[in-house]
Amino acid sequence: MLNLKVVREHPEVVQAALEKRHTSAPLGELLQLDEERRRLLSEVESLRAQRNQVSQQLGRQKERPPELIAAMREVGERIKELDGRVAALDAGIERLLLYLPNIPEESVPVGADESENVVVRRWGTPRGFHFEPRAHWDLGEALGIVDFPRGAKIAGARSWVLKGDGARLNRALIAFMLDLHTRQHGYAEVATPYLVKPECMVGTGQFPKFVDEAYTVCSDELVLIPTAEVPVTNLYRDEILAPGVLPIYHVCHSACFRREAGAAGRDTRGLIRVHQFDKVELVKLVEPASSDDELERLVDDAEEVLRALELPHQVKLLCTGDLGFASARTYDPEVWMPGQGRYVEISSCSNFLDFQARRASIRYRPAAGARPEFVHTLNGSGLAVGRTLAAVLEYYQQPDGSVVVPPVLRPYLSGQEVIRPPAS
RNA sequence: GGAGGGGUGGCCGAGCGGUUGAUGGCAGUUGUCUUGAAAACAACCAGGUGGUGAGCCUCGGGGGUUCGAAUCCCUCCCCCUCCGCCA
Numbered sequence: 236m237l238n239l240k241v242v243r244e245h246p247e248v249v250q251a252a253l254e255k256r257h258t259s260a261p262l263g264e265l266l267q268l269d270e271e272r273r274r275l276l277s278e279v280e281s282l283r284a285q286r287n288q289v290s291q292q293l294g295r296q297k298e299r300p301p302e303l304i305a306a307m308r309e310v311g312e313r314i315k316e317l318d319g320r321v322a323a324l325d326a327g328i329e330r331l332l333l334y335l336p337n338i339p340e341e342s343v344p345v346g347a348d349e350s351e352n353v354v355v356r357r358w359g360t361p362r363g364f365h366f367e368p369r370a371h372w373d374l375g376e377a378l379g380i381v382d383f384p385r386g387a388k389i390a391g392a393r394s395w396v397l398k399g400d401g402a403r404l405n406r407a408l409i410a411f412m413l414d415l416h417t418r419q420h421g422y423a424e425v426a427t428p429y430l431v432k433p434e435c436m437v438g439t440g441q442f443p444k445f446v447d448e449a450y451t452v453c454s455d456e457l458v459l460i461p462t463a464e465v466p467v468t469n470l471y472r473d474e475i476l477a478p479g480v481l482p483i484y485h486v487c488h489s490a491c492f493r494r495e496a497g498a499a500g501r502d503t504r505g506l507i508r509v510h511q512f513d514k515v516e517l518v519k520l521v522e523p524a525s526s527d528d529e530l531e532r533l534v535d536d537a538e539e540v541l542r543a544l545e546l547p548h549q550v551k552l553l554c555t556g557d558l559g560f561a562s563a564r565t566y567d568p569e570v571w572m573p574g575q576g577r578y579v580e581i582s583s584c585s586n587f588l589d590f591q592a593r594r595a596s597i598r599y600r601p602a603a604g605a606r607p608e609f610v611h612t613l614n615g616s617g618l619a620v621g622r623t624l625a626a627v628l629e630y631y632q633q634p635d636g637s638v639v640v641p642p643v644l645r646p647y648l649s650g651q652e653v654i655r656p657p658a659s
Numbered sequence: 660g661g662a663g664g665g666g667u668g669g670c671c672g673a674g675c676g677g678u679u680g681a682u683g684g685c686a687g688u689u690g691u692c693u694u695g696a697a698a699a700c701a702a703c704c705a706g707g708u709g710g711u712g713a714g715c716c717u718c719g720g721g722g723g724u725u726c727g728a729a730u731c732c733c734u735c736c737c738c739c740u741c742c743g744c745c746a
Contacts, residue, residue, distance in 0.1 A: 276708090280715045287715085290727040294677030299726080307726040475706085477669080603688050604704070606711075 236593040237335050239328070243269055252338040255345050255555040265331040272324040279317040286310050333443055337590040339555045340564045346554030352567070353554065358538065359547030361571045366634045370574035371625040372505040375401060377636050379657050381506070393495060393509045395621075400654045404627070404640075405513065407647035408620050409488050412515040412540055416617055420536045422486035422517060427466035429490055430457040435469040438595030440561030440587070447496045459492035463516035464614045469595055471520060475607045476599035482521040482529065486617065489514060506621040507579060513620035519613040520597065523589065526611035530586040534566045537582045537617040543643045546626055547571040549578050563588045566615075570622070574629035581622045584615030 242249050246262060253259055289307055293299055344353050375381030380401025386394035397405050416422040433451075436442035436458055441449060450459040460466060467487050476483075491514050502508035517536060521529045534550060541548045553565040562585035569578035589609035592598070598607040631639040638654040645652060 276715085283716085284714055286726075290725095291678055293726060304726045311726075475669090607706080 236332055236590060237338065238589075238593065239269065239332060242266070242332075242335070248338065249335065252336070255339060256336055256558065257347055257556045258336065260335050261331060262335075265328060265335075268324050268327050268331070272321060272328060275317055275321050275324070279314055279321060282310055282314050282317070286314065330443075333437065333594070336560045337440075337558075337563050337587065339558055340586075340588075343558065343564055344552065344554045345556075347556040348554075349557045351554040352551040352557055354549050355552050355566070357547070357549040358542065359545070359571075361547045361573060362630075364573060368573040368629060368632060369636075370505060371572075371628040374574070374628050374632055374636065374638065375506075377656055378638065378654060380404070380654065383504075390510070393503075394511070395506060395509060400648075400651075401624070403648055404644070404654070405620060405624055407644050408623055408627075409513060409515060410647050411543075411644055412617060412620070413486060413488055415540060415543065416486040416515070416517060416536060419539070420484070422484040422536075425467060425470070425485050425487045427463060427470070427487055427489065429460050429466075429492075431460055431466050431469065432456070433458055435465050435472070435595075438469050438472050439465050439591050440559075440594065441465065444560060448494050450492050450494060460489060461493050462491050462514060462614075462616075463487040463489035464518060467516065467518040468520075468591055468597075468612055468614065471597045471610075472595040474597060476520070476597075476610065478600050478602050478605075481599050481610065482519060482525070485518045487516050487518065488620075489516065506625045509621060512622075515617050515620060517584075517615050517617040520592075520599075520610045521613065522599070522601070523608070523611045526586050526588065526613060529611075530564060530566070530584065530613055533613055533615050534568065534584045537568055537584055537615050540618050540623070541568065541570060541581070544623070544627065544641045545643075546623075546630055546641075548581070559583075559585060561585075561587050561590050563590065568618075570626045572626050572629050574632075579622060579626070581626065582616040582618050585613060587612045587614075 237249065242262075243266065246266060249262060253262070286307055289303065293303070344351065346352070369377075372381065372383060376383065378400070380397065380399050382396040382398055383394075386396045389396075413424055417424050430452065433442055433456065436449065441461060442458075449461055451457070452459065466489075467485050470485075471483070490511055492511050495508060495510060498508060506512070517533055519529050519533060538548065538550065548568055548570045551567045551569060553559075553562075553567060558565055565583060565585040567580050568582040568584070570581040571577075572579045588611050591612045592609040597610050597612070599610050600607050627641060627644075628638050631641060633639065636656050640648055640652055640654060
């Protein structure tokens with residue numbers, strides 16, 4: 236959520252941001268409601284001041300002039316009427332404000348869509364193959380470690396079942412990532428609910444605009460999380476963090492649930508775009524002055540997983556047209572998937588500045604006795620586990636259909652070096 | 660699911676219709692004293708809006724009664740205890 240004061244005083248900045256994002260919002264209507272609200276507010280406040288003063292006076296003295304009480308009754312009725320109008324305006328302003336996207340940072344490249352994202356670096360050179368590399372869905376099914384037909388049978392399209400070494404590899408990846416981030420990068424591990432209240436989704440920016448992309452449990456008015464970013468960031472909602480507790484770094488493994496509405500026809504096969512997947516998420520709450528640096532280190536922490544797995548990858552800086560609603564700056568690490576012949580997004584690391592903190596009301600006290608200020612929040616996948624599993628299968632495949640286990644994962648698989656097809 | 664108890668400032672805990680946004684204690688900040696620390700003493704010490712002003716709002720949320728509500732009424736939410744069920 237943007238600071239209403241900024242919107243009021245610099246509407247041209249907000250308008251420019253909307254244009255750079257190739258989107259629109261009823262900014263004029265918002266400003267009009269705000270002006271009206273401020274006008275009524277000053278009127279109702281002076282009436283209230285008058286009533287408070289008279290009531291206090293009546294409490295102090297013995298005689299209660301009936302005409303004064305009658306006059307105050309009328310003032311009270313007028314206050315009630317104005318209060319109603321202010322409340323209606325409040326609701327309207329709040330709603331419009333919740334639909335305004337974040338303002339991209341100055342250094343974010345301006346562009347219309349994903350084709351104008353900028354590759355900022357590449358790591359590693361994809362190895363050559365003496366044979367035609369297979370897609371992970373073919374490999375996985377041939378190895379007997381992934382079962383898409385049965386996934387579809389029990390949960391519909393875009394579902395999967397991992398079996399045997401596939402399930403073990405998934406588990407190994409999760410454990411490896413959690414260990415790396417807790418031991419090497421200083422993140423504190425948390426495990427949080429997968430079902431959250433809708434206000435958490437508002438807090439991180441998914442709601443109200445993107446309700447169609449989430450699964451909601453209507454009977455209990457809860458929402459299945461699309462990412463652990465939601466519960467982990469909201470851990471601190473409505474709090475004022477004491478001096479010295481920032482920065483907070485959390486890592487959290489969770490299942491993630493996405494309806495993928497509007498993605499019909501895209502990545503229909505395999506593990507790339509599914510309704511449920513595991514993800515290890517990195518979340519940071521920091522002081523505003525450090526959030527730029529913190530984002531760079533966050534991306535590096537995510538990339539470290541790919542470097543450790545020796546998977547070639549590149550990092551893209553998203554342009555304004557492809558930037559997420561709540562983000563001011565986003566880097567997308569993309570892994571090379573030889574079976575696809577392309578780089579595939581495997582993480583997304585964003586700095587939200589105080590956008591989420593305002594929505595979720597997460598503040599900190601810079602020093603004892605100082606006024607509370609909004610924190611800056613950041614998060615990024617470190618990494619999406621299903622896609623990482625797919626990338627490992629495709630990149631480490633051998634001509635006979637077996638898959639070499641990346642050395643760094645072997646301790647998590649009882650030393651196993653190769654995943655082989657079932658003996659036939 | 661059934662029965663009972665309870666939600667007040669960072670924490671504990673008063674208030675139960677009238678200068679109470681809120682007594683007191685603890686914690687915290689600053690100052691005096693001290694070589695330093697402790698102790699003692701003094702001041703400050705909830706959030707929002709506003710200009711670190713006045714004013715206004717907030718005692719779990721919402722609504723009502725009243726000139727006036729933390730205090731009375733209605734309603735919803737949450738927490739705790741016991742019973743039932745359950746991994």
